[in-house]
Amino acid sequence: METxxxxxxxxxxxxxxxxxxxxxxxxxxxxxxxxxxxxxxxSGSGKSTLLRAVNRLNECFEGCETSGGISVxxxxxxxxxxxSETDPERLRSRVGMVFQAPNVLPISIERNLLLxxxxxxxxxxARAREVMERVLEDVGLLxxxxxxxxQPAGTLSGGQQQRLCLARTMALEPEILLLDEPxxxxxxxxxxxxxxxxxxxxxxxxxxxxxxxxxxxxxLADRVILMREGRVAGTWSRTDHDAETAFDExxxxxx
Amino acid sequence: MKTGYRLFSxxxxxxxxxxxxxxxxxxxxxxxxxxxxxxxxxxFGDTPPLDAIFRFAPVWDGIWPACFGTLAVTGLAAxxxxxxxxxxxxxxxxFPRGRLSGILDFCVNLLAGMPSIIMGLFGFALILFLRHxxxxxxxxxxxxxxxxxxxxxxxxxxxxxxxxxxxxxxxxRLMGTGLGFSKSQTIRHIxxxxxxxxxxxxxxxxxxxxxxxxxxxxxxxxxxxxxxPRGLFDNYEALPFFIYTVAAEYQSPExxxxxxxxxxxxxxxxxxxxxxxxxxxxxMEKRWKRG
Numbered sequence: 451m452e453t454x455x456x457x458x459x460x461x462x463x464x465x466x467x468x469x470x471x472x473x474x475x476x477x478x479x480x481x482x483x484x485x486x487x488x489x490x491x492x493s494g495s496g497k498s499t500l501l502r503a504v505n506r507l508n509e510c511f512e513g514c515e516t517s518g519g520i521s522v523x524x525x526x527x528x529x530x531x532x533x534s535e536t537d538p539e540r541l542r543s544r545v546g547m548v549f550q551a552p553n554v555l556p557i558s559i560e561r562n563l564l565l566x567x568x569x570x571x572x573x574x575x576a577r578a579r580e581v582m583e584r585v586l587e588d589v590g591l592l593x594x595x596x597x598x599x600x601q602p603a604g605t606l607s608g609g610q611q612q613r614l615c616l617a618r619t620m621a622l623e624p625e626i627l628l629l630d631e632p633x634x635x636x637x638x639x640x641x642x643x644x645x646x647x648x649x650x651x652x653x654x655x656x657x658x659x660x661x662x663x664x665x666x667x668x669x670l671a672d673r674v675i676l677m678r679e680g681r682v683a684g685t686w687s688r689t690d691h692d693a694e695t696a697f698d699e700x701x702x703x704x705x
Numbered sequence: 706m707k708t709g710y711r712l713f714s715x716x717x718x719x720x721x722x723x724x725x726x727x728x729x730x731x732x733x734x735x736x737x738x739x740x741x742x743x744x745x746x747x748x749f750g751d752t753p754p755l756d757a758i759f760r761f762a763p764v765w766d767g768i769w770p771a772c773f774g775t776l777a778v779t780g781l782a783a784x785x786x787x788x789x790x791x792x793x794x795x796x797x798x799x800f801p802r803g804r805l806s807g808i809l810d811f812c813v814n815l816l817a818g819m820p821s822i823i824m825g826l827f828g829f830a831l832i833l834f835l836r837h838x839x840x841x842x843x844x845x846x847x848x849x850x851x852x853x854x855x856x857x858x859x860x861x862x863x864x865x866x867x868x869x870x871x872x873x874x875x876x877x878r879l880m881g882t883g884l885g886f887s888k889s890q891t892i893r894h895i896x897x898x899x900x901x902x903x904x905x906x907x908x909x910x911x912x913x914x915x916x917x918x919x920x921x922x923x924x925x926x927x928x929x930x931x932x933x934p935r936g937l938f939d940n941y942e943a944l945p946f947f948i949y950t951v952a953a954e955y956q957s958p959e960x961x962x963x964x965x966x967x968x969x970x971x972x973x974x975x976x977x978x979x980x981x982x983x984x985x986x987x988x989m990e991k992r993w994k995r996g
Contacts, residue, residue, distance in 0.1 A: 507882060507883055546884075549876070557994040565894060569886055570885045570886065
């Protein structure tokens with residue numbers, strides 16, 4: 451599939467349906483490096499499906515059919531996501547994803563971070579612990595949990611759990627990050643923490659974020675893709691002429 | 706409304722009390738009848754216990770060989786049913802449903818409703834078939850009993866695995882997949898440990914059933930006074946069979962007391978097996994949770 455040299459994710463004529471019910475129709479857009487792209491739209495507009503199309507997670511749902519194409523830039527090479535030779539497991543470990551509701555495993559905090567590293571990257575021991583501490587520091591959780599790493603992850607607050615999920619994904623050192631309303635179920639302090647972290651990561655880690663909040667979109671987005679009924683209904687870029695007014699105009703219909 | 710609710714909760718209470726009362730009554734009854742019969746003599750008869758245990762000296766009037774036989778059959782049944790049932794349950798719940806899984810589901814339900822005497826007859830017929838075809842000197846014995854018993858309890862394992870995997874939230878599957886786990890990694894490291902408790906109840910049910918069933922072993926290799934089996938193909942004694950023969954043919958009150966004593970021993974043995982199974986599960990869960 452043809453893509454521009456610089457695009458990180460390139461989506462062309464993407465149509466996804468579940469049991470003959472269309473969730474996405476003819477979606478086209480690019481995600482550029484060094485830009486944080488935010489997907490907005492009402493619930494049911496296809497944002498999550500679009501996100502899951504990028505790491506082929508839709509395939510886990512019954513009756514899913516995908517047509518069109520997505521290519522991603524990984525390790526300096528362009529990978530056709532839906533090519534038959536693409537290994538979806540490898541793809542998913544390189545294109546990390548964080549879900550809307552925190553889904554920590556009912557095991558200890560440290561094992562939540564060590565188990566995936568061992569299974570997916572084959573890393574254990576001191577090296578895995580180093581990575582664990584680094585990502586916990588990154589998500590601002592290290593001070594809060596360093597004395598209770600052996601405790602069940604379920605004892606953390608919702609916000610802490612979501613940051614742990616983010617840390618777990620980061621520990622696999624993804625090259626692209628997909629975030630499905632990462633702050634939908636966390637307290638306001640954690641929201642701030644996560645948003646700051648995303649802004650800090652954005653220059654080096656390409657991101658596609660689904661957001662339900664106008665303020666968050668304003669804070670984070672370099673580019674906005676507005677979804678409506680499974681189609682792209684509008685786009686916005688920080689570099690647009692008269693960006694501020696255009697932003698308000700685009701989003702007034704959604705929020 | 707209020708009286709209605711009170712009556713309802715009273716009824717629930719009464720129903721919950723019934724099994725407790727049943728177990729309590731049964732244990733008290735067994736203790737009363739069998740306690741006097743407990744002792745080294747019940748286990749080993751006239752044979753010195755250490756000789757019987759360590760030098761395999763023959764035991765004529767004791768239940769030691771029967772204890773050993775029951776443990777062996779239960780162990781063999783568990784070895785057959787637990788892995789088979791686990792993988793069958795995984796197949797039924799985690800793989801895309803097709804025509805085969807429908808047929809398998811139907812067969813499992815059929816097997817679950819199979820009376821144990823039919824399973825015993827099946828084992829017996831199997832040996833007759835083998836004698837007439839491939840293995841002329843095949844006979845009944847431990848291995849055949851263990852296999853047939855495994856088949857008998859297999860549905861418990863399959864159904865409990867299937868049900869406990871099916872009850873897990875869909876998020877758990879998606880989480881592993883989303884992180885890049887392979888399907889088998891998700892099953893092995895996330896789903897099975899999460900479903901551990903339910904699977905464990907299947908294991909406990911299977912062990913209990915395999916330890917107590919008499920119809921299967923009667924037709925596949927359990928005999929009175931066989932002594933300790935010398936191998937997997939040898940006939941053996943078993944506690945339920947001993948209890949059954951004593952109950953049917955006892956000639957003195959002492960003999961009957963031996964039967965009750967054996968029942969107490971069987972009950973204790975299954976309790977011990979349950980505890981061992983729970984201990985194992987606990988250790989596995991701890992290892993999963995703490996690493």
